[in-house]
Amino acid sequence: xxxxxxxxxxxxxxxxxxxxxxxxxxxxxxxxxxxxxxxxxxxxxxxxxxxxxxxxxxxxxxxxxxxxxxxxxxxxxxxxxxxxxxxxxxxxxxxxxxxxxxxxxxxxxxxxxxxxxxxxxxxxxxxxxxxxxxxxxxxxxxxxxxxxxxxxxxxxx
Numbered sequence: 001x002x003x004x005x006x007x008x009x010x011x012x013x014x015x016x017x018x019x020x021x022x023x024x025x026x027x028x029x030x031x032x033x034x035x036x037x038x039x040x041x042x043x044x045x046x047x048x049x050x051x052x053x054x055x056x057x058x059x060x061x062x063x064x065x066x067x068x069x070x071x072x073x074x075x076x077x078x079x080x081x082x083x084x085x086x087x088x089x090x091x092x093x094x095x096x097x098x099x100x101x102x103x104x105x106x107x108x109x110x111x112x113x114x115x116x117x118x119x120x121x122x123x124x125x126x127x128x129x130x131x132x133x134x135x136x137x138x139x140x141x142x143x144x145x146x147x148x149x150x151x152x153x154x155x156x157x
Contacts, residue, residue: 037134
């Protein structure tokens with residue numbers, strides 16, 4: 001937590017991996033059934049994820065087993081927002097890169113610079129239930145850090 005996009009990417013590279021793209025993150029969170037939340041379509045509660053200040057800080061991964069995906073991925077909702085490698089764009093309120101997703105449109109440019117915001121997914125421990133949805137997108141400057149910003153290392157076989 002409290003890590004910039006650049007720091008997250010550097011760690012991932014050091015570990016032999018990368019950050020997930022935005023659609024990879026969403027696929028992990030929504031599953032093949034397109035669920036609203038990683039565990040299904042039931043609203044979040046304190047047994048499924050760390051949200052709405054029910055703990056008031058990030059928690060260790062895996063302490064909400066009822067919030068895991070069917071594939072066993074934990075903490076995709078709540079806890080910390082996760083950096084993706086995908087670009088949002090230059091305007092905070094209007095993404096340059098929209099859906100449908102097109103990997104060839106430049107949104108996966110890892111060298112885009114600090115003036116282009118990056119996408120975060122997953123919401124954090126401070127987030128209200130409506131922001132814990134699998135489809136919720138947010139953005140931040142890649143040099144920014146916050147208590148609710150984290151990441152996952154993706155290692156491809």
